[in-house]
Amino acid sequence: MSKTEEYISRSENVILHTYNRFPVVLEKGEGVYLTDVEGKKYLDFGAGIAVFALGYHYQDYDEALKNQIDQLIHTSNLYYNVPLMTAGEAVTKASGLSKVFFTNSGTEAIEGAIKAARKYAWNKDGCTDHEIIAMKHSFHGRSMGALSVTGNSHYQEPFKPLIGGIRFADFNDLESVKAQVTKKTCAIILETVQGEGGIYPATKEFLQGVKKICEENDILLILDEIQCGMGRTGSMYAWQEYGVEPDIMTTAKALGCGVPVGAFVLNEKTANATLVPGDHGTTYGGNPFACAAVTKVFELFEKNHIVDHVNELTPYLEKRLDKLVEKYDFLSARRGKGFMQGLVVTGRPVGEILKKALENGLIVLSAGSDVIRLVPPLVIEKEHIDEMIEKLEKSF
Ligand SMILES: *Cc1c(COP(=O)(O)O)cnc(C)c1O
Numbered sequence: 001m002s003k004t005e006e007y008i009s010r011s012e013n014v015i016l017h018t019y020n021r022f023p024v025v026l027e028k029g030e031g032v033y034l035t036d037v038e039g040k041k042y043l044d045f046g047a048g049i050a051v052f053a054l055g056y057h058y059q060d061y062d063e064a065l066k067n068q069i070d071q072l073i074h075t076s077n078l079y080y081n082v083p084l085m086t087a088g089e090a091v092t093k094a095s096g097l098s099k100v101f102f103t104n105s106g107t108e109a110i111e112g113a114i115k116a117a118r119k120y121a122w123n124k125d126g127c128t129d130h131e132i133i134a135m136k137h138s139f140h141g142r143s144m145g146a147l148s149v150t151g152n153s154h155y156q157e158p159f160k161p162l163i164g165g166i167r168f169a170d171f172n173d174l175e176s177v178k179a180q181v182t183k184k185t186c187a188i189i190l191e192t193v194q195g196e197g198g199i200y201p202a203t204k205e206f207l208q209g210v211k212k213i214c215e216e217n218d219i220l221l222i223l224d225e226i227q228c229g230m231g232r233t234g235s236m237y238a239w240q241e242y243g244v245e246p247d248i249m250t251t252a253k254a255l256g257c258g259v260p261v262g263a264f265v266l267n268e269k270t271a272n273a274t275l276v277p278g279d280h281g282t283t284y285g286g287n288p289f290a291c292a293a294v295t296k297v298f299e300l301f302e303k304n305h306i307v308d309h310v311n312e313l314t315p316y317l318e319k320r321l322d323k324l325v326e327k328y329d330f331l332s333a334r335r336g337k338g339f340m341q342g343l344v345v346t347g348r349p350v351g352e353i354l355k356k357a358l359e360n361g362l363i364v365l366s367a368g369s370d371v372i373r374l375v376p377p378l379v380i381e382k383e384h385i386d387e388m389i390e391k392l393e394k395s396f
Pocket of ligand 1: 106139141
């Protein structure tokens with residue numbers, strides 16, 4: 001029995017089988033490469049699902065975390081701590097929004113955003129039957145509130161009843177959103193670029209149109225930037241390319257670059273008229289360890305011009321991917337922005353390609369049922385794109 005077989009068997013003995021995992025046991029990371037327990041190396045174009053924006057062992061990042069471990073890991077939110085302050089300053093500066101609440105995950109950031117929106121509406125009229133409009137094929141997480149706004153019946157069905165008052169509209173179809181607006185609508189929630197649903201960027205007309213609906217009806221716009229944020233699409237937050245500002249933004253994944261942390265972030269109007277002491281809380285959220293990571297991530301993004309790097313390399317990545325679409329009949333399109341790209345596959349199971357890629361030492365992800373998803377660390381270089389293309393072609 002190989003080490004891999006042994007570890008898989010021991011894991012399946014004790015870990016609840018909620019994932020059909022690839023038969024690989026990962027052990028170490030270095031830069032944009034991962035190594036498994038057999039010593040096999042993989043080029044990582046998945047980044048732990050758009051998490052490891054800076055790759056593994058990025059200079060100064062590990063050091064900052066080690067220092068924080070020596071200082072203080074946890075205090076609770078009953079007291080102030082310095083990393084919480086600096087992380088909050090970093091997020092508000094980068095987003096131009098006003099107030100931050102740190103969570104431990106993306107799904108908790110969504111829960112907080114939903115509560116903030118409902119409280120905002122309740123403050124206005126005291127009613128308890130407010131509605132939220134969400135998008136079909138969206139993904140916002142697995143906890144009950146986030147699941148309720150996730151437009152995927154397969155994920156929802158076994159867990160009903162979900163939270164009430166959710167209506168679904170078609171992404172990038174403004175009329176379908178208008179059709180769902182009622183007097184009770186308190187928020188519209190959407191991903192600026194749909195991730196799990198298959199890498200669909202919002203069109204400018206759509207996002208601007210949704211914003212207009214929100215402004216005209218005092219509805220809050222919640223933009224989920226958990227996957228597409230943190231520089232991935234070529235600006236710190238994808239919405240910054242649209243000239244549309246959310247009332248509430250959710251962020252996570254690359255926010256801590258591997259340390260579990262998320263946040264919901266409010267503009268001034270919303271922050272001043274929603275959650276107050278007693279309304280919301282978390283034991284771990286915003287703890288010094290997680291916030292030291294967040295602070296360092298923003299510092300390194302700025303110092304090393306990570307977002308500029310994404311913009312410099314995006315045309316090359318897109319050109320190489322477009323060439324693949326031209327060359328292979330079963331690739332019907334490329335979709336995406338920056339380092340969040342999808343190749344649409346027709347007539348072949350994506351899972352088989354992912355498996356072959358893994359054999360060839362390349363980690364890529366899927367999205368929806370028919371998309372190869374590429375969400376590499378933001379620090380990849382041209383040579384890594386070349387290597388990815390070569391290994392992907394070999395896997396076809
Ligand atoms: C991953 C993701 C979430 C959920 O985040 P978790 O940290 O897994 O709870 C929510 N929204 C989007 C857009 C995501 O990609």
